[in-house]
Amino acid sequence: MPDRELTCTQAMCEALEEEMQRDDTVFIIGEDLVAHGGIFGQFTGLPEKFPGRIIDTPISETCLVGGGVGAALTGMRPVVDMHFADFVTTAMDEIVNQMAKIRYMLGGQVRIPMVLWAPDGGGLSAAAQHSQSLESWFVHVPGLKVVVPSEPADVKGLLKAAIRDDDPVVFFQHKRLFAQSGPVPDGEYIIPIGRADVKRPGRDITVLTYSRMTYHSLEAAERLAADGIEAEVVDLRTLKPLDFDTITRSVQKTHKVLIAHEAWRTGGFGAELAARIGEELFDELDAPVTRIGAQDVPIPFSPVLENTVLPQVEDIVNGIRKVLYG
Amino acid sequence: MQTTNDEKLKLLETMLTIRAFEEKAGELFQKNMIPGFIHLSIGQEASAAGTCSVLRTDDYLATTHRGHGHMIAKGADLRRMFAELFGRSTGYCRGKGGSMHIADFSTGFLGANGVVGGGFPLIVGAGLSIKLRNSDQVGVVFFGDGAANRGTFHEACNMAAVFKLPVVFVCENNRYASTTPADNMLAGGSVAGRACAYGIPGVSVDGNDVLAVRAAAAEAVARARGGKGPSILENRTYRYRGHYEGDPQKYRSKDEIQSAAETDDPIERFRRRLLSEDVLTEDLEKRLHKEIAARIEAAVQFGLEAPEPQPAEAFEDLYVNP
Numbered sequence: 001m002p003d004r005e006l007t008c009t010q011a012m013c014e015a016l017e018e019e020m021q022r023d024d025t026v027f028i029i030g031e032d033l034v035a036h037g038g039i040f041g042q043f044t045g046l047p048e049k050f051p052g053r054i055i056d057t058p059i060s061e062t063c064l065v066g067g068g069v070g071a072a073l074t075g076m077r078p079v080v081d082m083h084f085a086d087f088v089t090t091a092m093d094e095i096v097n098q099m100a101k102i103r104y105m106l107g108g109q110v111r112i113p114m115v116l117w118a119p120d121g122g123g124l125s126a127a128a129q130h131s132q133s134l135e136s137w138f139v140h141v142p143g144l145k146v147v148v149p150s151e152p153a154d155v156k157g158l159l160k161a162a163i164r165d166d167d168p169v170v171f172f173q174h175k176r177l178f179a180q181s182g183p184v185p186d187g188e189y190i191i192p193i194g195r196a197d198v199k200r201p202g203r204d205i206t207v208l209t210y211s212r213m214t215y216h217s218l219e220a221a222e223r224l225a226a227d228g229i230e231a232e233v234v235d236l237r238t239l240k241p242l243d244f245d246t247i248t249r250s251v252q253k254t255h256k257v258l259i260a261h262e263a264w265r266t267g268g269f270g271a272e273l274a275a276r277i278g279e280e281l282f283d284e285l286d287a288p289v290t291r292i293g294a295q296d297v298p299i300p301f302s303p304v305l306e307n308t309v310l311p312q313v314e315d316i317v318n319g320i321r322k323v324l325y326g
Numbered sequence: 327m328q329t330t331n332d333e334k335l336k337l338l339e340t341m342l343t344i345r346a347f348e349e350k351a352g353e354l355f356q357k358n359m360i361p362g363f364i365h366l367s368i369g370q371e372a373s374a375a376g377t378c379s380v381l382r383t384d385d386y387l388a389t390t391h392r393g394h395g396h397m398i399a400k401g402a403d404l405r406r407m408f409a410e411l412f413g414r415s416t417g418y419c420r421g422k423g424g425s426m427h428i429a430d431f432s433t434g435f436l437g438a439n440g441v442v443g444g445g446f447p448l449i450v451g452a453g454l455s456i457k458l459r460n461s462d463q464v465g466v467v468f469f470g471d472g473a474a475n476r477g478t479f480h481e482a483c484n485m486a487a488v489f490k491l492p493v494v495f496v497c498e499n500n501r502y503a504s505t506t507p508a509d510n511m512l513a514g515g516s517v518a519g520r521a522c523a524y525g526i527p528g529v530s531v532d533g534n535d536v537l538a539v540r541a542a543a544a545e546a547v548a549r550a551r552g553g554k555g556p557s558i559l560e561n562r563t564y565r566y567r568g569h570y571e572g573d574p575q576k577y578r579s580k581d582e583i584q585s586a587a588e589t590d591d592p593i594e595r596f597r598r599r600l601l602s603e604d605v606l607t608e609d610l611e612k613r614l615h616k617e618i619a620a621r622i623e624a625a626v627q628f629g630l631e632a633p634e635p636q637p638a639e640a641f642e643d644l645y646v647n648p
Contacts, residue, residue, distance in 0.1 A: 062447060
C-alpha cells in the first residue's frame with residue numbers, strides 16, 4: 001500500500017501530467033481551463049507546466065468535441081473537458097455519430113485516441129441540468145468505451161490507460177468524489193480498461209456498483225457487517241467493455257445480486273446488468289436481481305428533495321435486506 | 327495565379343473523370359447494382375477540381391454526403407471507390423461506409439459525412455492538430471448551402487478564426503438544400519457574406535469557372551498555410567441531378583435544369599476556353615475521353631469482381647483494442 005494519499009482531483013492531475021510528459025501529442029481542450037486550472041481546479045498547475053497544450057475554447061461544445069475527434073484523426077491524443085457531463089447533449093452528434101462510428105464506418109482506416117472527460121453526478125444542489133449520471137446513453141452506442149472510477153487510485157490508473165488507449169473513451173468522474181482521498185501509487189500505475197475490482201469481499205450478496213455509489217455501498221456493507229451480513233462490493237470501474245467474468249465469479253459465490261447506481265433506475269445500466277445476469281447466470285440466482293437508482297424525476301435543487309431522489313446509504317442497506325430476506 | 331497548359335488539361339481531365347464517375351454511378355444505381363442511396367455532384371465538378379488542384383496530398387479534406395468528386399480530385403483510386411459503392415470487402419471502407427462515409431486517409435481525404443454540417447468540427451480539429459504539430463498542412467472542408475445554417479458552421483468559423491487555424495471553408499452553393507431553395511433559408515442571402523462576422527475573408531466565386539475557383543482557393547490556401555487563418559469561399563454552382571438519385575425533384579422545373587446545363591456547364595465552358603486557347607485539340611479531347619472511359623470501365627470491373635465481405639467482417643474495425 002502506498003504511503004501517500006491523494007484526492008481524486010490530485011490523482012487525475014498527476015495522471016495527466018505524467019501522460020503529457022510522456023507523450024507530446026496529448027493535450028487538453030475545453031472551456032475555462034487555463035485561468036483557474038479548470039472550474040473544479042482539476043487541472044491546477046498543468047497550464048503553467050505545459051503552455052499551449054491546455055487550450056481554452058469558446059463556449060462551443062459541439063465544435064469542442066468534434067474538434068477533438070478531428071485532432072484524434074490527425075495524429076493527436078486529445079483530452080476533451082466536457083465541463084459538466086450534462087452538456088454532452090450539446091455535442092451528441094459528435095459523440096454518437098462521429099467519435100463512436102468513424103473508425104468502423106471507415107473500415108478501420110483510422111484510430112480515434114481520445115478521452116472525453118465528463119464530471120457527472122449529483123449531491124451538490126446543482127439541480128437538474130448539472131447533476132445527471134448519463135453513462136448508460138454511451139454504453140448503448142457501439143464504438144465507445146465507458147469508464148466510471150470511484151477511488152483516487154482507480155482515477156489515476158484508468159485515466160492513464162484511457163489516454164493511452166487508441167479508442168475513444170468517455171471518462172466519467174463524480175463531482176462529489178473530487179475531494180475524496182485515498183492511497184495512490186506513485187509514477188507508472190495503469191489499470192487496464194475493462195477490469196472490475198472487488199472492493200470488499202463477502203459471501204452473502206454481491207453489490208454491483210460504480211462511481212460514488214461504490215462508497216455508499218461500502219458504507220452499507222460496513223453497517224450490515226454488524227448484523228453478520230457479509231456483502232461483496234464489486235466496483236465495476238468500466239461499464240464498456242464490461243468485466244462479466246468478475247461479476248460471474250462473485251454471483252457464483254453469493255447467488256444474490258443488488259445493483260446500485262446513481263443514474264435513474266429506469267433504463268439505467270442496472271437494467272442491462274440485471275438482464276445479462278438473468279440470461280447467463282439464472283441458475284446461480286437464489287433471489288431476483290434488484291436495482292437501486294435515482295427516482296424517475298429530474299434531480300431537484302433543494303437538498304431535502306435531492307436526497308429524496310438520489311440513492312442514499314440507507315436505500316442500499318434496505319435493498320440488501322430485501323434481497324436477502326424478501 | 328498562373329496556370330500552365332498542363333495544369334489546365336489536368337483540371338479538365340479531373341472534371342471529366344468526376345462526371346464520368348458520377349454518370350456511371352447513377353447508371354449502376356438505376357440498375358440496382360449499388361445498395362442504399364447516392365448523391366451525385368454532376369454540374370459541380372469545377373468546385374472540386376479547382377479547389378483540390380491547389381492542395382497537397384498531405385493536406386486534409388473533409389466533405390459531405392455529395393463527396394465523390396472531392397475524393398477523386400484529391401487523388402483517390404477509382405477502383406476502390408467503386409468497390410466501396412458496391413459494398414465490397416476491398417472497397418475503401420471494406421464495405422462498411424458506402425458512398426456517404428467513403429474516405430481515403432492515404433490522400434488526406436478524411437471522409438464524406440452522412441450528417442449535414444458534420445465536417446466543420448472535424449476540420450477545426452484537424453487544423454488544431456496541424457497547429458499543435460507545427461506542420462504546414464492545410465485543412466479544407468466542403469459543405470453545402472444548407473450546412474451553412476447548422477450551428478456547427480458558426481462554432482467552427484468562430485473557433486477557427488479565434489485560433490487562426492489553417493483551414494478553408496468551401497461552400498458549394500448549388501441553390502438547393504436537399505429539396506428547399508437555398509435563398510428561402512439563408513438569411514443575408516450569402517454564405518461568403520457571413521465571413522465578415524468572424525473577421526475573416528469571405529469570397530463569392532463563379533463556381534462553374536474552374537480557373538476562378540482555383541484562383542480563390544489558391545489565395546485562401548496560401549493564407550491558411552502562411553499562418554494567417556481561415557477563409558470562407560462560396561462557389562456558386564448548380565446540381566443537375568436530384569438531391570439523391572431517384573429524387574422526384576418537384577421543387578424545380580426540368581427547364582431550369584436544362585437551361586443551366588446548356589448555358590453554364592462548367593466542363594463545356596472550360597472545354598471551349600481551352601479549344602480557343604489551342605491548349606486542347608479535338609484529337610486530344612477524344613483521347614482524353616477514351617482514356618477516362620477506359621479507367622472508369624476498369625474501375626467498375628474491379629468493383630464488380632471484388633469479393634463480398636464475409637459476415638464475420640461486420641464485427642471487425644470497431645475498436646483497436648476490443
